[in-house]
Amino acid sequence: MAKEQIVVGLEIGTSKVAAVVGDVRPDQPIHILGVGLTPSRGVRKGEIVDLETAARCVRDALADAEVASDVDIRTVYLGIAGGHIGSFPSRGSVLIPEDRGEVTYEDIQQVQEDARKVQLPHDHCFIHSVLQQYYVDGQDEVLNPLGFQGSKLEADFQIVHGSQKRINNSIRCVQELGVQVTQPVFNAVAAAQVVLNADQKNAGAVMIDMGGGTSDYIAYNNGAVKACGSVAIGGDHITNDISIGLRLPMARAEWLKVQEGGVLTVGEPAAGRVVLKPEAGFAGCAVERKLLNTIISCRVRETLELIKRELEAEKALRYLGGGVLLTGGCSLLEGIDELAGEVFGVPVRLTHAHAVSGPASAFENPQLSAAIGLIKYAQATQPESSKKQIGKFFGRLFGR
Amino acid sequence: MIELTRTHDVNSAWNVKVLGIGGAGSHAADRLTKDAVAGAEILVANTDFRALSACVTQERIVLGQRLTRGLGTGGDPDLGRSAAQESMGQVMARLQGASLVILLVGLGGGTGSGAAPCIAEAARQMGAHVAVFATLPFSFEGRRRSEQARDGLDALRRHANLVVCFENDRMAAVADPASGIEDAFESVDSLLAQAVRAVTTMTAQKNVMHSGLDEIAATVAEHRATALFGYGVAAGEERARAALARAFSNPLFESEGALASATRLWVFVSGGSDLRWSEVQLLMQELTERISSEVRVFFGAAVDPELAGSVSVTLLAGIPDSADAGARSAVRSSRVEAIAYSNTMEPFAISETAAAASLQQVSHDREHAAEPLGTHAEHEQHVEDPALEVPLNPSEHAPEPLASLGAEFREMDPFPLEEQVSAPQRSVPIPPYEAAKERRESAAQSVKRVEPTVEPVFPEPIADKTEINPSRTVAADKEADRREVAETHAEAESHTPPEVAPLSAVAKRAKDTVQEQMRFESPNRGGRFEKTDPTIVDGEDLDVPTFMRQHLPLE
Numbered sequence A: 001m002a003k004e005q006i007v008v009g010l011e012i013g014t015s016k017v018a019a020v021v022g023d024v025r026p027d028q029p030i031h032i033l034g035v036g037l038t039p040s041r042g043v044r045k046g047e048i049v050d051l052e053t054a055a056r057c058v059r060d061a062l063a064d065a066e067v068a069s070d071v072d073i074r075t076v077y078l079g080i081a082g083g084h085i086g087s088f089p090s091r092g093s094v095l096i097p098e099d100r101g102e103v104t105y106e107d108i109q110q111v112q113e114d115a116r117k118v119q120l121p122h123d124h125c126f127i128h129s130v131l132q133q134y135y136v137d138g139q140d141e142v143l144n145p146l147g148f149q150g151s152k153l154e155a156d157f158q159i160v161h162g163s164q165k166r167i168n169n170s171i172r173c174v175q176e177l178g179v180q181v182t183q184p185v186f187n188a189v190a191a192a193q194v195v196l197n198a199d200q201k202n203a204g205a206v207m208i209d210m211g212g213g214t215s216d217y218i219a220y221n222n223g224a225v226k227a228c229g230s231v232a233i234g235g236d237h238i239t240n241d242i243s244i245g246l247r248l249p250m251a252r253a254e255w256l257k258v259q260e261g262g263v264l265t266v267g268e269p270a271a272g273r274v275v276l277k278p279e280a281g282f283a284g285c286a287v288e289r290k291l292l293n294t295i296i297s298c299r300v301r302e303t304l305e306l307i308k309r310e311l312e313a314e315k316a317l318r319y320l321g322g323g324v325l326l327t328g329g330c331s332l333l334e335g336i337d338e339l340a341g342e343v344f345g346v347p348v349r350l351t352h353a354h355a356v357s358g359p360a361s362a363f364e365n366p367q368l369s370a371a372i373g374l375i376k377y378a379q380a381t382q383p384e385s386s387k388k389q390i391g392k393f394f395g396r397l398f399g400r
Numbered sequence B: 001m002i003e004l005t006r007t008h009d010v011n012s013a014w015n016v017k018v019l020g021i022g023g024a025g026s027h028a029a030d031r032l033t034k035d036a037v038a039g040a041e042i043l044v045a046n047t048d049f050r051a052l053s054a055c056v057t058q059e060r061i062v063l064g065q066r067l068t069r070g071l072g073t074g075g076d077p078d079l080g081r082s083a084a085q086e087s088m089g090q091v092m093a094r095l096q097g098a099s100l101v102i103l104l105v106g107l108g109g110g111t112g113s114g115a116a117p118c119i120a121e122a123a124r125q126m127g128a129h130v131a132v133f134a135t136l137p138f139s140f141e142g143r144r145r146s147e148q149a150r151d152g153l154d155a156l157r158r159h160a161n162l163v164v165c166f167e168n169d170r171m172a173a174v175a176d177p178a179s180g181i182e183d184a185f186e187s188v189d190s191l192l193a194q195a196v197r198a199v200t201t202m203t204a205q206k207n208v209m210h211s212g213l214d215e216i217a218a219t220v221a222e223h224r225a226t227a228l229f230g231y232g233v234a235a236g237e238e239r240a241r242a243a244l245a246r247a248f249s250n251p252l253f254e255s256e257g258a259l260a261s262a263t264r265l266w267v268f269v270s271g272g273s274d275l276r277w278s279e280v281q282l283l284m285q286e287l288t289e290r291i292s293s294e295v296r297v298f299f300g301a302a303v304d305p306e307l308a309g310s311v312s313v314t315l316l317a318g319i320p321d322s323a324d325a326g327a328r329s330a331v332r333s334s335r336v337e338a339i340a341y342s343n344t345m346e347p348f349a350i351s352e353t354a355a356a357a358s359l360q361q362v363s364h365d366r367e368h369a370a371e372p373l374g375t376h377a378e379h380e381q382h383v384e385d386p387a388l389e390v391p392l393n394p395s396e397h398a399p400e401p402l403a404s405l406g407a408e409f410r411e412m413d414p415f416p417l418e419e420q421v422s423a424p425q426r427s428v429p430i431p432p433y434e435a436a437k438e439r440r441e442s443a444a445q446s447v448k449r450v451e452p453t454v455e456p457v458f459p460e461p462i463a464d465k466t467e468i469n470p471s472r473t474v475a476a477d478k479e480a481d482r483r484e485v486a487e488t489h490a491e492a493e494s495h496t497p498p499e500v501a502p503l504s505a506v507a508k509r510a511k512d513t514v515q516e517q518m519r520f521e522s523p524n525r526g527g528r529f530e531k532t533d534p535t536i537v538d539g540e541d542l543d544v545p546t547f548m549r550q551h552l553p554l555e
Helices: A051-069 A105-115 A164-175 A187-195 A198-203 A235-245 A250-260 A289-313 A336-344 A366-381 A388-397 B009-013 B022-035 B049-053 B077-086 B088-095 B111-126 B143-159 B181-202 B212-220 B239-249 B256-260 B277-290 B327-345 B352-367 B406-412 B432-450 B474-492 B503-517
Strands: A005-012 A016-024 A030-039 A075-080 A086-095 A124-136 A139-142 A152-163 A180-186 A205-210 A215-221 A224-231 A273-276 A285-288 A323-327 A348-350 B016-021 B040-046 B059-062 B100-106 B129-136 B162-167 B226-235 B264-271 B296-303 B310-319
Touching (some): A005 A164, A005 A366, A016 A051, A016 A366, A030 A051, A030 A366, A075 A187, A086 A105, A105 A152, A124 A180, A124 A224, A152 A164, A152 A224, A180 A187, A180 A366, A187 A215, A187 A224, A187 A366, A205 A336, A235 A250, A250 A289, A273 A289, A285 A289, A285 B277, A323 A336, B016 B022, B016 B088, B016 B111, B022 B040, B022 B049, B022 B100, B022 B111, B040 B111, B049 B059, B059 B088, B077 B088, B077 B111, B077 B143, B088 B111, B111 B143, B129 B143, B129 B181, B143 B162, B239 B277
Parallel strands (some): A005 A075, A075 A180, A205 A323, A323 A348, B016 B100, B040 B059, B100 B129, B129 B162
Antiparallel strands (some): A016 A030, A086 A152, A205 A215, A215 A224, A273 A285, B226 B310
16 A cells, blocks of 8 residues: 655754655655755754744745645654753563463553653653663563563663753744644654665664764664764864864855865875965965864864764674764765774765665755655654554654 | 055156176176166177177167277276276266166176176266176186176175176076077076066156165175075966965075075065955965065065066075175174164265154154054055065165155065164165155155054964074064064954964964963853853863864964
């Protein structure tokens, strides 16, 4: 039953607002109908600081997406990011009554709720409970315990939580435009849907989405989410560093970063200088490429090392057969894969959304990984009438 | 912006005559004639009649016709001198009315080495400025010629305002080794011609900086210094930098090593009316990065309509002659010498008012030592097109302190002449110009009051770049002090938005501010992140730039 369904993923990012309209059919790659991409104002470090301005940008993005896809947008899946997002593991357990002796759907529901009985930081709310694995009577690596014989069902979840206030801000921003938010989704979780394939998830992989305001990361071990989180440092910080370090206005610093910047400080990419032509309000200057790259690489290295520390704390870096995958706007910096390779000690690849169909320009842009991922997430969590069980299962997987 | 009107009536008397003396000199003069240098009358003088008649230049003077019977001096300077004295009346008659006399001479032989100093002296007495462009013989020509050349050079230095030396040995590098000898000499001639064009342009009608001659002379030269001359011209994109690169790669400008021992550097930039100030700034920035921080840089610029679309850069670097024993102390003593000397040397009367006025000017400008160039973008600057090698003997003349609108120029100079302070002596103003000077002084005065103080534009050369000259002169010390003053000015004003802060200055300032202002959760996080919560990790505010928190030494 290939019922066509339109899903819209909306990411209110720091550098851009992306609205992606996709056609979702079960068991088929999602088809992108249209993309609305506008520069974002009023968002810093992944959080909305100016509601009015941000709302205007969101409206523009949604309008562009509507025009591009010829669809009226009523509901969206909203991507959430920000330094306030955290995650920790939690185990839930439920006892199976002896007379029944086997695991039922209700047990699975219950174990998830049990896992949620944890103390969240003040003012935080649940975003996801991401299933890692089930245990039935101590037997681990159980993917689907339905029908298992046993007396005790346990499950490891990764609880993803975030600041209630900030999430509400984002939701309100969208609602003011007359659009409903179906569900807030953590950006990294969403992006991982389209950036990592099953093999990589099984082998163990880390995906880092370095965007304008935040760097979101998610680590898979043995096919399950081992750790995820968000660091409130992104391309904006790089631009700010350049602006302060080279005494340039932000716009020029941004241009410099995008057009000429990289993270390599030795060799040919770091040679020479960039001449900025004078224009209104700016007298022009010459910038040593090596200096520019030093500033950038300093910041990028620090950010990556911070992420590495967070992952190590969760013991998520042990089995990384799939290596590290970089996406997001910052992944376009020349040489960043080398730098990340140095930091993490494993091969690093630059990547973007896969397993989608549609205009290549839409999904090959690493900035859109999260927005497209939202659609994939929606597909994965949508309850399907004909495949209800599996749909529910996936739903449980993501803690719906 | 205050519009400055140039008073042209004064310049009507300005008259340049170029005289090529001797064989080499006539060849060089012929080069000029062929190139049709505007604004100057070209003459040649020789003892050798045949050589003279072979000249392209029409205006010819035979020297010592009775003495040598038109056969030349045979390489004897004494003969040359006598010949010149015999024909002095004729020479002076032809040079009459010139305000600037440029002598082209090849030293080492008879006519050049013997006659030129006499003619220079006479021209000086006539009341003209005298600039001499001399070539020194190849070393293979033998010691005798070298000695005669040196003697002639010394004699010339005593009389001329400006003596520019081109060593033939060095100039051999100018010519392509595969080219024929005629081509080689021709390229030498064209260099001389370029140099002459420089002087004529610099002192030409449309420029007001007549005193530039003395200024270059005194300030670029050290006692018996040699100089590096580089010339580059380029058009199109990034022409300023390309021209600078070409000037640097000019064979006469030698290697970086030689440049490293330069103590002074004169930069002339000229372009068409489309020459942009930002290009000039960029160029100067790049230039000062290439040279030692102890080098004193003097800057001249002008608009030459014929150069529309291109930019030409001329460099002239003064290098103390290493052959001179104790060159440094010699410099010091020579400067002292200069003060004493010029007092006695002056054959002209100096009007007291002019002297007093310029003295005032000197002290006034001292205060404004660090005026930026940026504010003067609209004014035409003065160009010296080719740089002149100016191994000048400063004993000839103290520099004429900022008396003209060149004063406006001098303000812009972030490295003002030290001589202004220590040598309040007058140089030799040509009487007709005094009035003009005073007029310009008052104009310049009013200009100065309007200027806002902005950071000096020229970057300090990289601080840790230690060049090969460890010894510092009194001059360099004072200059360093002055620079520090300028720096503190700059730092005090660093909150005004600096449009173009040169890199090294920025880095330096960044380092300084890091030490002072490094506070966690400080307001200095960068306005970008003001409305958000600081991201504190391990006690550090990550919104503060990483390179600042890690105290990275930014070069």
